[in-house]
Amino acid sequence: MSARPDSLVLVALLAPAAVFVLLAVVAPLRRSGRLAALISIAGALTALGAAILAWRNLGEDIDVFRHVWAWLPQHEGVLATVGVLADTYSVKMLVLVSLVATLVQVYSLGYLSDEPPAALGRYYMYQSLFAFSMMGLVLAPNFLQLFICWELVGLCSYLLIGFWYRKASAARAAVKAFWTTKAGDVGLLIGIVLLWRMTGTFDFAELEVWAGSQQAGIAGISLIAFCLYLGAAGKSAQFPLHIWLPDAMEGPTPVSALIHAATMVTAGVYLLTRTAFLFELAPDVMTLVAWVGAGTALMAAILACAQDDIKRVLAYSTVSQLGYMMAAIGAGFANAGFLHLLTHGVFKALLFLGAGAVIHAVHTNDITRMGRLAKSMPQTAVVFIIGTLSLAGVPLFAGFLSKEEILGAVLAGGLTVPFVMLAVAAFLTAFYMFRVVFLTFFGTADAGPKGPAYEEPVHARGHHPHDAPAVMTIPLWILALLSMAIGILFMFHHEEPQFESPVWLTPAAVGVGLAGIGLAWLTFQRRSIDGDRLASAMGPLRTAAHAGFWIDDAFLFVYRSVLLVFSRTIGWIDRYVVDGIVNVMSAWTVMGGGRLRRMQTGRVQDYVFGVAVGVVALLIWLGGVK
């Protein structure tokens, strides 16, 4: 088909929207459970098909297609439009979103098979809403639509993290996610408004034209860039707004795969990629982005080493990889970050879904209680290892090239300390991921440092764990094959990056990855190095890692000492000053009324007297006038 890409992406956008509206309005359909699921999956598949077609039809010379409708009128012209923008970034992102969304929805049929039908229907309704919102964000042609979809995405994240709302920890995690990203969103909104005040438009195309005519470092642009970055930092879990992502693992694992691996968290990265032309005008903000990104990557990698919950390891890993992407953008090479976004989306979703299969089988998240699952769950083991190799940046797998390109970009941008941080983080990434692999799927008969390894894997209800049903394994295999295919494809056919990398970069990148794998093998498989002694050798770092670098505690402290105190003061003012004024007014009125009513004696003579007094006054006045 040679349909225009913008029409195709419109179809992709509206299919899940229609499903959402259908499920929201027709309650019996939603409560039917599996039927709602199938409808939702159909919508997602439609979106995927349209997205792939749109990518194919994206031409070589004209690669930007827009279709907008006027929305908010203003005095002359239009204040804001709504519509779709199909260019190389948005279409590729659309393919990623729709692909992962479809696979996750199929996978959820198996993962959530124990849920009551009404809850399942609700889940798929949220999934469709999320798909629509994320695609709306990606396809937004202007800041206003982007922001609206941004908020919608945050809402869906809240709804899906807190899907098991009766669980107190899940509800708290959902609120925490919402609150933390909201803090960043305030910055985004301020940035958007300030930008509009400076330029008079929300539209990306017009802003790009405007930015092209500006010099770097004009007054106010740094503030705007920083505010926009705040929004991205919230959604993409940059330090210190990363605290919500590990807690968000309370949601079902497919949700984590979709939202907290491939799509929502990447919205921040996408935003910076989209508006890179603005950030180029503020080089100091770019440097900040790079430093914070690299720092986040390193910090999260350290924290991941100290986690025992398989999902939390993956969560911190996501934070770390997002830091990578941000570092590349901050170095000035947004394409490298975007490329890593795409590859990371694929293999992180794969890892999450694989972890979900494991959790579904053994009914625990704790890797120290697992072991030797490779024997009973071979398929899961294979796909999980494929994902881990991608994440560790081993050649022939998806993550290798994008990670190396990021390292090269950061180096080419002249940021050596961030480069070192990223390199250390790469080493740690390989280390902690293979720790998970060895502890979960393999394991020796000896008692390990973290407690006795089980001879037989943990099982519940008296049956052994086994590979997940087909509805869950097929998405896994699709993602795994895609990871390998991308990896191999990139080996032979990839765009040349815009910078020159030193010759030693590729071997160095591979080397740190292999070193990390090696250390993990020695510690957790061979048990030649005592894991516990290794950890204690880290000293205070270990304590800090276990406490999450006390960032959560810092937030709590600020909340208690600043926010609560402030709100108590305001409450006092409201009760005693504002209400007090009103109460005093009413008290005076009542008192005055009480005094005045003594005039009404009920006796006619007094009234006559009153009338007479009035007449006399009148006479005096008139008499004076005369």
Added chain:
Amino acid sequence: MGLHAYLFLAAVVFSIGLFGVITRRNTIGILLGVELMLNAVNINLVAFSRFHGQTAGMILTVFAIAITVAEVALGLALVILLFRTRRTAIADQIDWLKG
């Protein structure tokens, strides 16, 4: 006697009547004060009418007297009714419209 003499006379009677209305305790006593005031008004009317050579004032006086008679009748009927229900004609005690 000049006009002013009659007017002064009427003024004096009027204020005496006003004094009676304000100070008397008995309802009927108040009515009597009102009668005096009305009388003073009538004297005024007739005096002006005479001194301007017109009959308009006198005609008005006729009406005033007639209406006063009607008002007295009604007023006393009300007093009797009041008396029957509340057993008092003391104006001080008639304060059920008290606010």
Added chain:
Amino acid sequence: MTLEVFAFWAFAVVLVGSALAVVLSKNLFHSVLWLALALTGTAGVFLLLDAEFLAAVQILLYAGGVVTVVVFAIVVTERLVGTRLSQTNRHVVRGAVFAGTVLTLIITWIRRAPHPVRPDLGDADVTRAIGSTLLTQHVLAFELLAVLLLVAMIGASYYARPEE
């Protein structure tokens, strides 16, 4: 001094004196009787002003009718109460001061007015003039007055109807 001046002062003294007695008397019945005298004094003043018709009306209606009605009312209420009705005044000072103020004001006002001369009536028949004007120019008001008296009568008899 002329007869007219003497008559005026005589009637004036009677009028003012009985008026004072009306408002200061302790016995209600006596007040009514003094009122009758005051009304008669007013009739005399009317005579001095060449309003014979009005003087007659005054005596007939006021001194005859109103006083009678008031006396009846007093008798009825005294019978209901069972005791002699006596009354005292309250807030005398307040009332006196106030009445005095009003009097002063009115007198001040009057003194500013011009002094017209009493026109000479000659042989004009005031009563005839009143009568013809009343029944031609003001006949509507006259009829309405009749209606008003009817209404008052009905109202009064309703209010004062015997208890059931």
